[in-house]
Every structure is written in C-alpha cells, then in structure tokens.
Amino acid sequence: MAQTGRPTQLFRNMSAKIAAIPMVLTALVVFVGATLWTVYHSFTKSKLLPNSKLVGLDQYERLWSQNRWLISIENLAIYGICSMIFSLVIGFLLAAMLDQKIRFENTFRSIFLYPFALSFIVTGLVWQWILNPEFGIQKIIRSLGFEEFVFDPLYNPDIVIYGVLIAGLWQGTGLIMCLMLAGLRGIDEDIWKAARVDGIPMWKTYVFIIIPMMRAVFITTLVIIASGIVKVYDLVVAQTSGGPGIASEVPAKYVYDYMFKNQNLGQGFAASTMMLLSVLVIVIPWAYLEFKGERSRG
Amino acid sequence: MKLKTLAAALMLTAGIPLAAQATDLEVTHWWTSGGEAAAVAEFAKAFNDGGDKWVDGAIAGSGGVARPIIISRIIGGDPMGATQLNHGRQAEELVEAGLMLDLTEIAEAEGWRDLVNPVRLLDGCTVDGKIYCVPVNIHSPQWLWLSHEAYEKAGVAVPANWDEFVASAPKLREAGIVPLAMGQQSWQTQLAFDTMMVAVGGIDLYKSILSDKDAKAAASAEATAVFEAYAAARSLSEGSNVQDWNQATNMVITAKAGGQIMGDWAQGEFQVANQVAGEDYTCLPGLGVNEVIATGGDAFYFPKNDDPEITAAQKRMASQMISKEVQVAFNLKKGSLPIRGDVDLTAANDCMKKGLKILADGNILPDGVNVQSADTQGQIQDLMVEFWNSTDITAADAQKRYVAIIEDAD
Amino acid sequence: MENPSVSIKHLDLEFGSVKVLKDLNLDIGQGEFLVLLGASGCGKSTLLNCIAGLLDVSDGQIFINDKNVTWEQPSERGIGMVFQSYALYPQMTVRGNLTFGLKNAKMPKDEIETRVKRAAEILQIEPLLQRKPAALSGGQRQRVAIGRALVRDVDVFLFDEPLSNLDAKLRADLRVELKVLHERLKNTMIYVTHDQIEAMTLADRIAIMKDGLIQQLDSPQEIYNRPVNKYVADFIGSPAMNFFEGEVADGKFINGDMSIDLSRYDFLDESVKSSAWFGIRPEHILVNEDAPFSTNAHVDIVEPMGSDTLVWTKINGIPFRFRMDGQASVATGDDLKIGFDPKRASLFDKTTELRL
C-alpha cells in the first residue's frame, strides 16, 4: 500500500483546486490586481487615460482640499452610521415583534421584506416622488390645514441625506429583520424558559441574553449592511443626483464623476483609494477578531 | 449567405454607387429632450436616405452622464460609429491616444475651412493640424428666456435686460410666479454664472478668466460684482424645484416662472410647445446687457475602426452632417445656429435671427466647454451648484474658492 | 395526601384541537422525588412546563405549597428548573449564570454571595465560577444548570430530562449525585425522563404517562411488580416482559395445549373469566430448577451480556426470552427446562388491558 505512489502535494484534492480556480482568479486578478492597479495609478497624473507619470501625493492633497469630497465623506459617515444603527435596531425590533407568536406573521413579514426585492433605482424614484413637496407628503399635510408645514428633505441641503436614508432604510431593513428573525428562531427554547423561571423581564432577556447569543448573526448582518453602504450610489443618483447643490454627494459618486465626467482618473483613483482605506480601517479589526476567534474555536 | 453574396456581386457589376452599400453605424449622443430628439431625427433621416442605417444610441441625462459612457466605450475597445462630444478639451486625450478617425482628408476635399463660420469652431476639432471632428452647430449659452404670459399675469412689462428682470422679480413673486427657473443640475448653475460674467463683468473679464485662466482677474473687483449679482439671483429661483433644464424651461413655457438663463437649445422646447418667439416668449442674448454669444457647440467624433466599410460610412456621415440641407434641417429643429455662413435660414425665427446677427457682427466669445478642461469645469460646477443651493456661503467665500480653481486650472 | 407540595387538579391542556393533557390530577408530597416517565409525546414534559408556568393550561388548577399558582408567572411559583439542553446563558460566566436571576430580583449582594457559595460547594463547582459555559464539559454544565435552580432556594425543583444529553457513564455518575443531592436537600423534585433506569433508581414515586394520562402512580417496586395495565408492564423492565395470549378460566390460564395453574396468582377479582394476556418478566424465569410451572425450551439465540445472559427460545411457537446468570454455560441448540412462579406473573384483560 505504501508503495502505490502517494500523490504529490500539488495533485492532492485536484478537483477541488480546479473548482476553486474561478475564486482564485477573482481574488487575485480582480480584487487584488485591480485594486493594486487603481492604488498605483492614484499616485499618477492620469487624466482621461491612465498613465504612469508619478506625482506623489498631489492627488490626495487636492482631494482633501475639495469641499465636495469633505461633504461626501460627511454624508457617507452620517448615512453609514445611521443606517447601521437604524437598520439593526428596527430590524431587530421588527423581528422581536414578529417572534411574539403573533397572528398574520407571514403577511407582516412579506410586507417588511418586499422592498428588498426592488432596485435602488426604483426605490430612489418612488421616494423622490413621495417626498416631492408639490405632490407628496408636504402637500397632504398642508391640505389638512397646516399651511406652513414644511417637509422637503430632498430640497433642503441640511437634511437631504436623511431623505436618502429614509428610502435606504425602507429598502433594506426587511432583510435585516429576516436575518434577525432567523437568528431568534435559532435560539434554544429552553433559554427563554430558563429566563422566565429566573424571573427576568422580557426586555432584559433580549438585552442581556438573547442579543449576546446572536453575536454571529449581528456580525453577518453588519457585514451585509456595510457592503450595502458601499453600494450607496444608485440610490443617490436616482433620488437626488447628489443635490440640492452638492449636499447629498457620496464618495462613490465623487469617484465616478472624477473618473469619467471630469476626466481626471488620478483624482478618481485617489478618492477610491481613500474609500478603500476607510473600509479597511473597519474591516481589518473585525476580521482579526473573527479569525482569532475561529482559530481558538477550531 | 450565398444569395447575399450573389446580390452584392450583382449590385457591384451593375455599377451601383458605393454609397448604396448599407452600413450600420451606431451613433451615441445625449440629445433626448423633445426638441433635441426631433433634431437628431434629421441627421438619422439624411443618413438613412443615403442607404445606410443610423442606429440610435441615445443616452439620457446630461452630457455629464453620457460622456463617461461614451468615453469608456471608446477606451474599452468597443467604439461606436460616431458620437456626439463637445469639441475642444474633452476629446483631446482621445485624439492624442490615436482613438479618433482623422477627417482631414475629406475636410480638405470639401473645403471645410472655408465653409465653417466662425472658423474658430474648426480649431476646436484640430489637433496638430489635423481635423478630427465635425462641428454641427453653434450653441450659445448666454440667453435669458422670458415668458410673456408670466409678465402679463404679474402686470409688468417684459424686461429688456437683466437689471429690469431683477427689478421686476418682486412683482412676479406677488403673482405667485417664480422669477427665475433653475434646474438643479450643476452645469446649469455654472452656465448661469458664466452668462452673468459676460453680462455683469463684461467681455474682457470673461475672456481673461476663461481663456487666459487669469487668477488675478478672477479675484478682481469686477469679478466680485459678478459673484454678488449671482448671489442675489439665488433668491430669485427659490421654489424652482426641478432637476432638468427642460423642466425649468417648461416652467417658463407654462408661465410658472418668469424667466430662465439657458442656452439657445431651450428654443427647441418652445418650438415643440408651439410657442412663437416675440409673441409668447422673448429671448435676450447676453442677458440683454452685452449682446455677445459664446460660440460653443456640439461636434461629432468618429472613433477609429478597423473595418474599412465602417470607416467609409463614417466619412459619409461626416460629410453629410456638414452639408447645407442637413445643417438647415437640423439647426431649425435644434434651435441652434448652423456652422456654415452660406445657408439660407429664412425659416429662422426671431431668436435665431438675433443670434445670426450677433454672429455676423462678430461679437463672439469662446465657450467655457471648449477652453476649459473637464476637470476644471467639474470643479467649477461643483462650486457653483453648492453656492447656488446654500445661502450660507457668501459671495466672497465663493470667489475665493473660484480663484483657487482658476489658479490650478490646466 | 396531607399538605402536598405540588397539587394538580383537573388539568387540561389543548393545543388547538389536540388534547395533550386530559383531566389530570396529581399530588406530590413534601420532599418527594417524583418521576414522570413515558415515551416521547406522552405529555410528561408538557405537564412539567405547566407546573413551571411555561405553558398556559386550558383548564384546571395548580397548587404549589397550598398556593394557587395557576395564573402566576414561573418566577413567582417558587420553583427551580433544569433543562435538557442546560440552557445556560452562554455569554455569562458560571457565576453570572447563577446570580443573574437573583440580581434581577434585587437581592442584597451578600445574600447572593452566600447562596452562590453554598450551591457551588454542594455541586463542587467552585473552581469553575469564572469560566464561561463553552469552557465546561457536559457534566459540569449540567451541574451549573442545577446550581442555577439551587441558588433560587426554592422548595420545588423541576428537571426536564436533565441527563439525556450526556454519555452513558456520566449519566450514571450524575444520577447518583442527584440522588445524594436529594437526600441532602430534601426538596420536592419532579423529574421528567424517558429512561426507566433513571426513574427506577431516583424516584420515590413514578408516574407513568401515556397520551396525556397518568397510567400508574406508584413506588418503583410496585410499578415493577404489579403494573396496573399491559402498557405499564411492557414499558417498565428491560428486556421487556414476555406475553402470551389466552383464556383465564377455572384458575387456569390456557394457551393452546399449555395450561398454567394460577392458584398462586394474586387476583384482584378471583371470579374473573375472560380472554387475557399473561405476562412474565425474563428475569423471573428459573432454569433447570423446580418451579410451580415448567416446560422444555430449545435455545434459539444466546446474547451474553457479561453480568447476565439473555436467551431466546419459543414457547408454544411464541418468541420468549429469559435471563440467566452471566456465567451460565448455554449455547444455541441446547435444550433446557425452564419454569416460573405464577405469583410473579401479571394478567391483563384482553380488551381493557387492565390488571386482573
């Protein structure tokens, strides 16, 4: 038996390795290769076409002196933090409410989740229409007799990002609710019983026992929300086009506009590299914790 | 397949002219409003009549949306047959990268240099002495469009210049009319600013800032006056919650707004709405103050292609676009001025005639789109749209930032 | 029963149209260890949950220490509960698990400390107090789960199959520990299990349940020796009781040409005459000894188990098993003389399956 020629390291699990080729290519060529390419070119003076005229940190200096970029960053921060908090809180509360053995659970769940099936373009257009002060909510409240009522988030630079947030939450919380509900359902019935026997009020059970037990669910959910926030481009484009003025600009749009519209690739690359950097700042500590945890578990 | 070859062979032997060889050319452009679409249809009709096929690749939204798509396709190795681009700085790098078809041959054969008026338009198409695009029209952004109906309602006379316009604004407000319609897209606010620079600051200021990129001029007292006037105009547009320029134009057409600062392409919209210049609306070039127009305009580029048949068709399209009949048909619909001085425009309306006269008098300016890089333009647009929408920013602040952009301009 | 610790009166429980518990009555004495035994789906866990207040009853009443707790919250019933899956709070240390309920009830700190100390000492989990449940073995977790009930300092402990998730050896160890615990604490304990060994070893009384009804409530001995019906007889004892079908008449049980004299059997009613089941436990078979009833048997299969040996044969064509000493030398094909004392047998009515 020992002489039958042990397959070499390379050919062990050959099929599995072949099956993983698309993943390896994607990981190396697109995710690593393309990213490095972009990062490298962010130090160049590329305009309409990429070139290799290195200019050091010029693009970054300019980037951080741009009011529009600062506003974009601020908007992303507001949108990101709010949507993380609100979708987790709302999603969890909805899930907890649906978990109370209520009637029509399926109906409610379907209602909360359906917007997730719709695109950001659709979402943006619908909410643009509802928030339209001439036809939408503002007009209705006014027609009820509150003549001075003002609700025009899409036309008020100070709050426009919250107008986008309303639409974003409408689209996304259903999924969070579903994830949370699945997490809640995965919790051992006996834990609830034990807590009841211990006389722990429901809210305390949720806060001190259930939520800590759902750590994995929360992390998955945060991952999903975070990658959703990165995508927040279509929604802004459809709903406000970055307006009024530049009040609802987001970094993704800055990148796109500079790369293509303003024909300043270097600036676009620099901005996208900054986006990448801020993502890494969040992701690396998380990944470190995750993987460390996995090692000690395994 | 065989039948087709046979048919082709037969046609060749029968001596049917080469032009009859049908080639599909995809043409991308961002002319999607009513008036614009009607104008494009003229190009398509002419091209199709010649036996070829115009495959329309309209991209909605402003040029800002469409240009990236067009450019990335050219760079991405899937060029369209022809595409609209503002000539000048935008296409410069594409030309330098050798991605555009050299039209010098037909241009010389047809004597474009003599036809095109003003000849400066052709300069925008020229790189290193070679011609790479066909200018198709002259567009001037410096117009104020006024609704007669709105002024009737408000009970004031239709203003004859910017100062009168500003003075009449309170009356319009009283009548529940927004004095100045303004779309929210950033290029519109920039257009209004450039226009006011001509009107308030004067032609020299405009030239030194835009063409010569003179930061000192941008910081001058004259420029400060422009910024102040611009800041004052902000309040006039309160209540105009529209995005697109043609929606803003529509506010003027329906007398919801008193006026709009917009390029002469707005005329197409008035035409589609069956409005008559001088009766239903008034147009004031240079805001009625300095009657000059910038000779910007649209041009068509023909990305290089390996297929000789397509190259031939591209050349056919190029020479068609510049031909007399097509120029007249197109520009009447578009509301723009033709690029050749030798065409008959008796059908032109009041506004167009004003434009033609200014053109004939030579009161022309270069257009920002043609002299500034897209990068600089983008920055100015960002500044202007932010300024317009947020009253927190003072005119002085905005000027300071503007000066910085001009200093950095390349 | 005077002063029962837990008293259940006319308890009904329905899930929709399914009746899970049917007019159930049960009194449990102070300090008694009562085991609810039955196959899965018999309603034993449901009954326990009703006592705990984790399920709302449809009808009837529950008293704990003479207090009507039918509508009380679980925490107000004076009970502690231990679950099959331990149900420890995974994010808290052992100490946290023990104290969470007490802290929540706003108990003074030193009182909590005393109780935790006592429980930890009783269960020998002092070294584990700072660990989290994930770092404990199954047995340790179960001890902590018991500890959580213990610190509540209540009179009634409820156990819901607490040992089912453990391996066989650990289960046997903990069983003994539980018994010791009960001896020491003298609390009322209600214990749900499907394992008859646990039931037999731990219980003062066993309640055997089937289809939401208590079949028999008695001491383990009584249940073993005098099962009230065929179900109980069949359920208790391993290997299970042998059964013959036949007729009871004139003090005899007749199956085909086999006749068993029942004069030594303790009838509930001597005059009975009916079709019946005759049952005898495998361990009550005497081999090659004189017995009131005996017959010859041909050995079909031998299953040696070390401590004893299980032998399969046929009597009157009916499969029959009996237990022999582990050291007995017997092999397939042997012919043996086997017999038993009908006094140790059980007779059940053919139709009602009740004991005769």
Next chain:
Amino acid sequence: MADTSATNSETTTMVGPRGRKPKRALSPRNIMLYGTLIVIAMYYLLPLYVMVVTSLKGMPEIRLGNVFSPPVEITFEPWVKAWSEACTGLNCDGLSRGFWNSVRIMVPSVAISILIASVNGYALANWRFKGANIFFTILIFGAFIPYQVMIYPIVIILREMGLYTKLGGLVIVHTVFGMPILTLLFRNYFSSVPEELFKAARVDGAGFWGIYFRIMLPMSLPIFVVAIILQVTGIWNDFLFGVIYTKPENYPMTVQLNNIVNSVQGVKEYNVNMAATLLTGLVPLFVYFVSGKLFVRGIAAGAVKG
C-alpha cells in the same frame, strides 16, 4: 398507594384561579404590538401604493391631486406607454426592449454565478486544501471593496478579453461580484451538512464531483433557491454594471428605466414613470412573493451561520 391517579382533590372545591389565565384580546400589550406593526406595515406599503395609484392616473389628475389620493378615472394608458411607447432619444419602444435584455443578461449570469459559487463553496467546506482560506479571505474582503475601485481596471481586462460591452463580459462581471456572498452562503450551508454523510460517500468511492452532484446538490435545494433569489433580484436590479459594461442596444431594464424617467420631453409624466418603475420592479417582486417562504428558510440555513 394502590389507587392510581385518584387523589383526594375531589373533596376540595376548586377555588381561586383556574384554567387559562384570562387575556383580553385588546390588552395594552396587544394594542401596542399590533398597532406598531400595522403602522410600520403602512410605511412599507405606502410606496407600492403610491406607485400603483400614480401609474393609473392621468396627468391632469396628478397635477390636481396628491400622490396618495386614489385615481378617479383609472387609465392603463401609462402602462401601455411605459411598456411599448416611451422614448429614449429616437428609440420609442418603451421598456420592452430593456426587459428582454435583462432576461438575456440575467439567465446566464444567474446560472453561471451560482454554479461556480456552489462548487466553490463546496470545495471550501468539504475539501479544504492548502491556501484555500487565504483566497476565501481575500474574496470576502473583496465584497467590501467599493466597486468604484475596480470599475476601471475591469474595463481594461474585458477589453483585453474582447468582451467589453458584450453580454458575456457583463455575465463575467456579475459572476465575479456575486462570488463573495454566494460562496459564503454555500460554504456555510455545506459546512452544516453532517460530516458523516460526506465520509460515507467517500468510503463508497465517490469523488469530488460525484459527491457534489449526487449528495450535495439534491440536499441543498433551499440554499439554491436563496441563491437564485439573491442573484435574480441582484442582477435584475443592477444599474452600475449595466450602464458601464454594455452598450445602449444591450441596456438592461434598470438603465432603460433611468433613461426613460430622465429623458423628459416637455412635462415629466409621473404616471408613465411610475408605471415604468413598477414594471421594472415586477420581476423581482414576482420572484419574491412566489418564493417568500423558501427565501426566509434558506437565509436561516445559510447566511446566519456565518
């Protein structure tokens, strides 16, 4: 003790609380709970309602009324217009063209991306090989990289492959960007399949593909349904890739929707816009409502375990 279940309770009268604890249907808790749920449900339903009523109104009615008022005169004109007449530039064939483009993009993209990701997830879960985790980690990190960082290099890659603006190129892009989440989904699901099953199959001599097709595939219908739902909605709803990596004749429905809504000719026709918006949303909505239950079940099985 011989008497069985009988107790002395017969003698005591049943005093005090008995039976089910009375609960009022309108208890404060229920009012709060259902009240909140209904209010939130209305918030979620509102936009759908607005889309539907707006799309059934004529323009004059829209100008007079508000977005919430039901249509007085129901007209299907906007729907017809949105589907077959609305113009982008000279092309006045409505959304129908975009619809079929989307179908042509979606079907191969969904099939290929799921096929690759499922095999991949299976290899990662059951056939761990050296270095697999490194690539998987990169892949998961990739899900966080803003698309904008990669858009431009991908244009170059596709150009070199000769697939730029071709449907095939877009399929590749969708496969690549769908890979992280799908692989995660499948890996987690396959990890939850009992190891014994896998070992038993190996002992029986089944190889990589044998186990995949004969054991894993038949067991994982729910997760495939989830993946299909995620991909169908994701790809159907994609805008950015559609606009960058295709040309106008291949534009998917979302891009065309944006074009139709944004190419205003004269007045904005809100009713046509809303009809077009609804039409674009119909496919994912249909998929969602048909498979709603499986969707949730599948999420529970795969996504959460991560």
